[in-house]
Amino acid sequence: MNTCKQCNAGFEVTDKDREFYDRVSPVIAGKKYSIPAPTLCPDCRQQRRLSFCNERFLYQRECGLCQQRTLSQFGPDAPQPIYCRECWHSDKWDQHESGRDFDFSRPFFEQFAELRRQTPSQALDTQGTLINSDYIHYAGSCKNCYLIMHADFCEDCYYGYGFKKDKSCVDGFYNIKSELCYDCVDVHNCFGLTGSQDCVNCSSSAFLRDCIGCKNCFLCVGLREKEYCFENKQLSKEEYEKKMSEIDLSSHEQYQKYRKRLEELERSHTFKEYTGHNLEDSYGDHLVNCRNTEYSFDCEDLEHAKFCYQVVLGGKNLYDIYQYGSNLQESYECLISGENSFHLLFTFGGHVSSSDLSYCWYMERSKNCFGCTNMFQKSYCILNKQYTKEEYEELVPRIIEHMKKGGEWGEFFSHTVSPFGYNKTTAQMYYPMTKEEVLAKGWKWDDYEPPAPQVEKVIKAEQLPDKTNDIPDDILNWAIRCEETDKPFKLIHPELKFYREQGLPIPRRSPDQRHLDRFHRRNPRKFWDRNCGKCQKDIKTTYSPDRPEVVYCEQCYLKEVY
Ligand SMILES: [Zn+2]
Ligand SMILES: [Zn+2]
Ligand SMILES: [Zn+2]
Numbered sequence: 001m002n003t004c005k006q007c008n009a010g011f012e013v014t015d016k017d018r019e020f021y022d023r024v025s026p027v028i029a030g031k032k033y034s035i036p037a038p039t040l041c042p043d044c045r046q047q048r049r050l051s052f053c054n055e056r057f058l059y060q061r062e063c064g065l066c067q068q069r070t071l072s073q074f075g076p077d078a079p080q081p082i083y084c085r086e087c088w089h090s091d092k093w094d095q096h097e098s099g100r101d102f103d104f105s106r107p108f109f110e111q112f113a114e115l116r117r118q119t120p121s122q123a124l125d126t127q128g129t130l131i132n133s134d135y136i137h138y139a140g141s142c143k144n145c146y147l148i149m150h151a152d153f154c155e156d157c158y159y160g161y162g163f164k165k166d167k168s169c170v171d172g173f174y175n176i177k178s179e180l181c182y183d184c185v186d187v188h189n190c191f192g193l194t195g196s197q198d199c200v201n202c203s204s205s206a207f208l209r210d211c212i213g214c215k216n217c218f219l220c221v222g223l224r225e226k227e228y229c230f231e232n233k234q235l236s237k238e239e240y241e242k243k244m245s246e247i248d249l250s251s252h253e254q255y256q257k258y259r260k261r262l263e264e265l266e267r268s269h270t271f272k273e274y275t276g277h278n279l280e281d282s283y284g285d286h287l288v289n290c291r292n293t294e295y296s297f298d299c300e301d302l303e304h305a306k307f308c309y310q311v312v313l314g315g316k317n318l319y320d321i322y323q324y325g326s327n328l329q330e331s332y333e334c335l336i337s338g339e340n341s342f343h344l345l346f347t348f349g350g351h352v353s354s355s356d357l358s359y360c361w362y363m364e365r366s367k368n369c370f371g372c373t374n375m376f377q378k379s380y381c382i383l384n385k386q387y388t389k390e391e392y393e394e395l396v397p398r399i400i401e402h403m404k405k406g407g408e409w410g411e412f413f414s415h416t417v418s419p420f421g422y423n424k425t426t427a428q429m430y431y432p433m434t435k436e437e438v439l440a441k442g443w444k445w446d447d448y449e450p451p452a453p454q455v456e457k458v459i460k461a462e463q464l465p466d467k468t469n470d471i472p473d474d475i476l477n478w479a480i481r482c483e484e485t486d487k488p489f490k491l492i493h494p495e496l497k498f499y500r501e502q503g504l505p506i507p508r509r510s511p512d513q514r515h516l517d518r519f520h521r522r523n524p525r526k527f528w529d530r531n532c533g534k535c536q537k538d539i540k541t542t543y544s545p546d547r548p549e550v551v552y553c554e555q556c557y558l559k560e561v562y
């Protein structure tokens with residue numbers, strides 16, 4: 001058992017883990033530079049990575065080159081120049097301008113942080129072809145999308161998190177290959193689904209939980225291949241249609257009533273020890289099509305992976321990756337990386353066919369770089385300075401030796417290198433801390449609040465008419481005061497059109513609060529030891545023992561639902 005340097009928890013490093021660390025250890029000019037076993041437990045490592053990730057606090061800024069208004073993940077206090085996507089990708093600036101020599105008298109992380117503070121950054125983290133999608137972040141290749149994060153290949157989607165290959169999905173958390181879904185969490189290949197969670201291949205239904213292959217069903221839990229079911233009761237087509245004709249989900253009151261009813265039905269449902277399907281030698285939660293994948297969450301199409309989170313659309317030989325995949329291979333301790341990238345180490349943002357990057361931050365189409373940031377189509381650079389292959393292979397080993405002495409080699413960037421206050425990062429969602437706790441650790445906290453949107457008037461959520469059709473177009477010029485946080489938020493035109501066309505209610509909570517609400521509908525990323533509610537076999541599950549749900553092992557569960 002190893003002891004975590006940060007939280008003192010014991011954690012295991014297996015022989016298989018050691019094989020992996022050896023496998024990805026870089027070889028430079030024929031010599032291997034071994035990556036040591038981690039000194040932090042898996043959770044503290046994930047917390048450290050997440051503390052670099054500002055997903056939801058976006059600010060109005062101006063591009064430092066063309067002066068156009070742009071939305072940015074970096075607030076007005078950020079020291080580095082902020083460029084819009086077009087300017088950043090242009091030759092209007094010199095990627096080597098902030099480049100510098102390595103100083104062997106100082107720690108590497110300190111020098112890297114300094115470099116990052118002086119190198120122009122893209123306002124938002126986006127890739128691929130974007131059409132009319134200026135307000136998306138950690139996203140790529142989208143059309144007509146607005147405020148979607150961790151999203152790729154989407155069209156006409158708004159307020160989503162973890163959206164992949166979706167069309168017309170609004171307000172969701174992990175919607176994959178789906179269309180016309182609203183307020184759904186963890187849905188795959190679904191069409192016309194509302195207020196549902198953990199569903200695969202379902203369509204034209206609302207308020208489903210843990211259903212597969214269902215259509216025209218309402219308020220059902222744990223059904224397989226059913227049609228015309230209402231509260232899990234089989235009705236005839238006529239009976240079902242009659243019941244549905246009395247329901248109007250564009251009424252806020254009715255929508256809330258059915259949402260509560262679903263929660264009641266869920267309490268008497270039997271849940272499987274984990275959520276996932278088509279797995280081979282794998283262990284985790286919300287895994288789909290994975291082989292030999294351990295202790296991972298929300299991953300799809302992975303092979304030989306461990307401690308991975310939200311890695312989808314393909315990946316192989318990966319440890320400690322947070323986001324995103326799309327054929328990422330042979331990589332360790334990275335985040336927001338992928339798209340045909342290979343052998344990335346301790347890197348944040350290794351994008352689009354990048355390879356052999358170590359300790360880099362936001363790179364596109366680059367190879368063989370060490371400690372570089374915000375570069376594209378570069379190779380053999382160190383701290384953004386250009387070297388020849390021979391110079392690079394001579395200098396990198398010396399830097400590694402220097403980092404070993406300072407205890408930096410084999411560690412991801414320390415929290416102090418992060419440009420963001422801990423409270424503005426995803427770490428605060430999964431590992432919440434108070435301001436005092438954060439400051440006591442010497443990490444950053446950020447109290448900055450951007451100004452409220454300029455609007456004609458602000459209306460309280462409870463003053464809105466109950467039904468969407470009774471709400472005038474004027475609402476687009478107003479802001480709604482969030483019923484939970486009091487923060488004003490605005491609707492956008494295509495969003496209002498979507499609610500009207502689909503017969504759905506106008507939201508009364510801000511997009512951030514809705515995101516948090518959906519986040520809390522999911523289980524935590526933590527395993528507890530429990531016994532199967534039927535056969536008493538030992539199981540590992542994300543349902544803590546004090547929760548009301550009945551939890552079965554996979555075998556007992558399958559007997560129950562099929
Ligand atoms: Zn720990
Ligand atoms: Zn610009
Ligand atoms: Zn059992």
